Amino acid sequence: MVERRRSRSLLAVLVLASLALLTLDYRDDGDGSVTALQRQAQAAFAPLQEAFAGVVQPVGGFFSAIGGLRTLREENAALETELQELRDARVSQADIERENAELRELLDMQARLGVATTGALVIAQPSGSFNWSVLIDAGADQGLLPGMAVVNGDGLVGKLVEVTAGNARVQLLTSPDAGYAVRVADTGEQGRLTGRGSEPFQLEVINQEAEVAAGAEIVTHAFAGTSILDGVPIGTVAEGTDPDQGSRYLSVRPYVDFGRLGFVQVVLDQRVYPEDLPLEERIPGPDLTVPSPAEGEEST
């Protein structure tokens, strides 16, 4: 009986301590002592995680590859079909040259708009169940700042939310807390993309009358205040809008496999679009006020 009372008291103390800490952190504005403590703890723990990752990731990668065998087989079959289609579609030499020239122009454009990136390796995912974020082995020492976009070969992965000297945390696109301005690549219809955890993304199309076809590609749309690059691929629409009924909310299947993230690129020098035009740079328009008859008589 005494033992049970003691264990209940202990539980009460622990619950109260947890609630006190939760309240402290909840009221912390993001730059307070609790967040600073967590950052320091993460910075101290990250080297351990990095060392551990170096030892166990090859093992994890092996089992992960076994898990992905079915997907690989499907991809292989799809690629073989695509290759056969390409072989069948014999294009002329002139057509290839024209295509080549166009691609070179695109490459020149990409070089003009080109952004510097730095590579990083995903080393850990925080424990806890609803953490749609990963830790990478690059940080402020490599020039990383919160808000920077993170991409891989398939498309947009997310953006940096916490940066320490040697590590950074990436909020994945799958996070329900993440919202991105996007557009449909072929029609330019704009919308807002929200993560839904392990479910496909939700796309809210702004124009309610717009028709979006299934399979349409969704890319990022540079918007006021955003630091995300324009035109980065995200995924494809799973089901298009019904022409009769229409729907503002669509499902988007991501290109990136968020369950198997390895190497990623952090975009270092993307431009941040302003919320509004700077006041000092605005050019005044022509004076369109009509002179009053009295003023006109005086001038003549």
Next chain:
Amino acid sequence: MIARVAMMAAVALTALLITTVMLPAFAIADWAPDLVALTVIAFAMSDGPETGARYGFAAGLLADLVSGGSLLLGQSALVLALVGYVVGLARPYLAGETMVSRAAAAGAAAAIVIAGHGLLGLLLEVGTVTFADLLKGMLIVGLYSAAVVPLVLRPVASLTSRFAGLPLPGPVSRRV
């Protein structure tokens, strides 16, 4: 006592490293077992509610601290302390049961940890989660945890019994 605390700290640290670094590669539909939670359940099953609650609080606090701000400080500590206590209370009923029954109970407790995280997240508006995602997570993690928990229960039970009989350091142990 010090050796026991050091052992528990080592177990919590190892579990956290495996959970954050290794287990994401073994995820099923983006869900993987939380080894920290499984060690809490295992300690509670082998040593009772006090150990379960104490270890749950400490291990949860560690997980919250190194999350770099993705978890609120005290979030995992609260959930794991409560689950550790409740599982510890059920210890007398689970003691004579087969490993399958204990694994099923551990799976259910792991699913409750997911529910606890999800509900706290909803309450505090942190890491918003859909109801469907919550159910899916509870189901996958519950089954997955039940399948792998025997790998945790046996070593933790053996460590608990090994470190339980250690003499206390200092004058008290000398008197005994």
